Amino acid sequence: MGKRRGLEVSLAISEAVKLSRPDVIAAYPITPQTHIVEELAQMVADGELDSEFIMVESEHSAMSACCGASATGARAFTATASQGLALMHEVLFIASGLRLPIVMAVANRALSAPLSIWGDQSDIMAERDAGWIQVFAETGQDAFDLTIQSFRWAEDPRVLLPAIVNIDGFTLTHVIEPLEVESQEDIDSFLPPYDPPIRLDPEKPVSIGPVGFPEIYTEIKKQQNEALLGAYPVIVEVWEEFEKAFGRKYSPVEEFMTEDARIIICLAGAISGTARIAVEQMRSEGKKVGLLRIRLWRPFPFEDVRKALCKAEAVSVIDRALSFGGPGGPIFSEIRSALFPLDEKPSVLGFIAGLGGRDVTIENFREIVEETEQVLDGGEEFEYKMIGVRGD
Amino acid sequence: MAEKKTDFIPRILPLRELFAEGHRACQGCGEAIALRLLLKASGPDTIICSATGCTEIISSPYPQTAWRVPWIHVAFENAAAVASGVEAAIKTMRKKGRYHDRKINVIAIAGDGGTADIGLQALSGALERFHDFTYVCTDNEAYMNTGIQRSSATPYGASTTTSPSGRQSIGQSTQKKNVPLIAAAHEIPYVATCTPSYPFDLLDKARKAFETEGPCYLHVLTPCPTGWRFPSHLTIEYGRLAVQTGVFPLFEVIDGRFNINHSIEKRKPVIEYLKGQGRFRHLKEKEIEEIQRRVDEHCEKLMRLVKATS
Numbered sequence: 011m012g013k014r015r016g017l018e019v020s021l022a023i024s025e026a027v028k029l030s031r032p033d034v035i036a037a038y039p040i041t042p043q044t045h046i047v048e049e050l051a052q053m054v055a056d057g058e059l060d061s062e063f064i065m066v067e068s069e070h071s072a073m074s075a076c077c078g079a080s081a082t083g084a085r086a087f088t089a090t091a092s093q094g095l096a097l098m099h100e101v102l103f104i105a106s107g108l109r110l111p112i113v114m115a116v117a118n119r120a121l122s123a124p125l126s127i128w129g130d131q132s133d134i135m136a137e138r139d140a141g142w143i144q145v146f147a148e149t150g151q152d153a154f155d156l157t158i159q160s161f162r163w164a165e166d167p168r169v170l171l172p173a174i175v176n177i178d179g180f181t182l183t184h185v186i187e188p189l190e191v192e193s194q195e196d197i198d199s200f201l202p203p204y205d206p207p208i209r210l211d212p213e214k215p216v217s218i219g220p221v222g223f224p225e226i227y228t229e230i231k232k233q234q235n236e237a238l239l240g241a242y243p244v245i246v247e248v249w250e251e252f253e254k255a256f257g258r259k260y261s262p263v264e265e266f267m268t269e270d271a272r273i274i275i276c277l278a279g280a281i282s283g284t285a286r287i288a289v290e291q292m293r294s295e296g297k298k299v300g301l302l303r304i305r306l307w308r309p310f311p312f313e314d315v316r317k318a319l320c321k322a323e324a325v326s327v328i329d330r331a332l333s334f335g336g337p338g339g340p341i342f343s344e345i346r347s348a349l350f351p352l353d354e355k356p357s358v359l360g361f362i363a364g365l366g367g368r369d370v371t372i373e374n375f376r377e378i379v380e381e382t383e384q385v386l387d388g389g390e391e392f393e394y395k396m397i398g399v400r401g402d
Numbered sequence: 403m404a405e406k407k408t409d410f411i412p413r414i415l416p417l418r419e420l421f422a423e424g425h426r427a428c429q430g431c432g433e434a435i436a437l438r439l440l441l442k443a444s445g446p447d448t449i450i451c452s453a454t455g456c457t458e459i460i461s462s463p464y465p466q467t468a469w470r471v472p473w474i475h476v477a478f479e480n481a482a483a484v485a486s487g488v489e490a491a492i493k494t495m496r497k498k499g500r501y502h503d504r505k506i507n508v509i510a511i512a513g514d515g516g517t518a519d520i521g522l523q524a525l526s527g528a529l530e531r532f533h534d535f536t537y538v539c540t541d542n543e544a545y546m547n548t549g550i551q552r553s554s555a556t557p558y559g560a561s562t563t564t565s566p567s568g569r570q571s572i573g574q575s576t577q578k579k580n581v582p583l584i585a586a587a588h589e590i591p592y593v594a595t596c597t598p599s600y601p602f603d604l605l606d607k608a609r610k611a612f613e614t615e616g617p618c619y620l621h622v623l624t625p626c627p628t629g630w631r632f633p634s635h636l637t638i639e640y641g642r643l644a645v646q647t648g649v650f651p652l653f654e655v656i657d658g659r660f661n662i663n664h665s666i667e668k669r670k671p672v673i674e675y676l677k678g679q680g681r682f683r684h685l686k687e688k689e690i691e692e693i694q695r696r697v698d699e700h701c702e703k704l705m706r707l708v709k710a711t712s
Contacts, residue, residue: 033494034487060498062490067527071483074524077476078451078487084495086487104476203500210472210488212447212506219452219475220462 128367
């Protein structure tokens with residue numbers, strides 16, 4: 011068993027990274043991610059972490075340096091948020107296309123304009139299709155464990171894809187939580203050193219990142235998609251092994267009081283903490299409400315979602331991001347498409363909440379459930395609504 | 403001023419071609435000659451980080467490759483950042499016993515667009531962080547891969563597809579960005595200009611760069627028949643004329659000391675370089691006089707730098 015410690019979640023991630031023994035860390039400061047890399051820099055400075063720490067001049071270069079390092083066979087890590095993630099955008103697709111198992115923590119934050127340093131999930135939703143494995147953490151323990159696990163599934167020879175751990179900016183990154191910090195010895199036996207199938211090495215020259223003409227591009231993209239879809243069983247396998255080693259159970263989606271629920275709230279990230287309390291309160295008042303938290307975002311767990319939601323009458327999906335001029339939120343759109351093939355399917359309603367650091371309160375969850383009930387009871391249907399808007 | 407050439411003589415030049423024949427460069431491509439020579443100087447213990455551009459396009463049409471050394475291409479503006487990651491990875495993995503101990507030349511290669519324009523930030527960052535690598539700018543003075551668009555390294559008066567000459571335009575109206583001096587301002591141990599028209603000068607400078615610890619910068623003028631619009635058998639000739647007219651002086655900056663490798667005290671008139679190149683065809687006498695004036699000024703400045711730092 012690990013040692014129980016109270017840690018700021020950012021620092022818990024740094025601790026997880028240190029225990030994962032990365033070879034190269036390349037990073038650039040950006041709120042609310044900065045504590046993660048500050049702590050890693052300190053660990054290197056104190057000789058606690060044997061890594062090359064490259065303090066690059068931009069996030070674009072952070073991801074580029076990670077690509078170079080990973081292609082040379084190094085275990086590479088970076089962390090970013092918001093504008094920094096957006097600046098990396100171009101290289102994210104290249105990292106996955108080159109099948110480089112880089113691990114990145116993203117402290118989810120709103121995108122400018124207007125400039126906002128506060129949390130929501132707009133940044134990562136814009137990178138949804140970058141071809142990375144993606145998970146959302148709810149707690150500090152989640153963030154710690156998922157970081158270590160990410161190296162495992164990213165580097166698995168059956169997968170070889172980069173992986174992102176999403177942690178909500180401030181609401182998760184900056185809170186202090188109690189968590190089990192595992193020993194180096196235990197992590198070493200769970201996570202062996204990265205053994206790349208090819209690497210940049212004069213002993214066996216390879217060319218990485220060539221031009222793909224139309225007669226080959228489609229096939230390469232098909233392979234890449236199959237690798238991402240094929241990551242699902244590997245991720246589940248890693249979780250089973252993790253549970254055996256450390257006793258903590260993980261799954262692609264997490265159900266809370268969904269068994270006989272009429273309405274299931276569905277979301278990703280740290281606001282599920284508040285959602286649980288709201289669900290418990292509403293349950294105590296006799297409302298049949300449940301909660302489904304999406305932990306695995308890419309590859310999207312369609313089957314798990316269907317299984318968890320098929321018996322409900324309605325699903326209220328909460329997004330901390332807005333797809334402008336589109337179907338509301340990205341999670342909403344995924345849930346609806348997951349449920350569409352079912353003959354008898356729940357109504358799916360979208361709610362946009364918690365943008366740019368706006369709190370999502372217990373009251374907001376009640377409001378969401380009430381709105382959903384009204385539709386179920388024959389009220390006016392809607393695609394999605396924005397919750398907690400002042401002056402509405 | 404020319405340095406004694408001791409490292410390379412024709413009969414001991416490595417025969418092995420590490421940049422393979424059969425690549426897709428245009429006939430008479432100056433860049434392909436430069437790459438071939440660079441790899442002769444670096445040998446097989448080399449890792450190349452290529453920017454998007456002519457070099458990458460001509461050498462890597464999957465499933466073929468012209469590279470007999472490890473090679474990676476990530477994107478356009480980040481060759482220096484990718485090289486930073488490669489260098490750091492080798493350093494740390496070597497320490498941990500997961501990479502062999504042979505000295506490896508990590509080389510970033512980018513064109514003038516990938517260096518003077520879109521890649522300048524990544525280049526500056528990598529030089530400042532003092533990675534042990536060599537950055538090679540193959541300068542053909544425009545975006546040739548995409549069809550001859552102007553870059554900030556396009557010389558004054560050159561007509562390109564996005565700085566065309568016309569009734570009210572002489573073509574490129576700004577002067578060539580001086581990236582070697584920008585690199586030198588980072589106070590790195592070695593900066594040099596060279597061109598495949600002076601192959602032994604290029605080979606010597608490349609070897610110096612590879613042997614020097616810390617970041618080094620090589621600026622290679624690579625005449626481009628397609629973009630400069632001259633017959634493809636004149637590539638070497640135009641490189642020579644660029645040096646002999648003082649348009650592109652060959653110099654080194656070793657630990658801050660400037661050194662000219664091919665005398666520019668007595669120069670041929672610039673008209674000898676300009677004539678015959680389609681990109682300068684539209685220039686009138688007055689404009690050529692202006693180019694001569696600018697070249698003279700640049701050469702004077704360079705000679706003053708030599709004097710001031712000797």
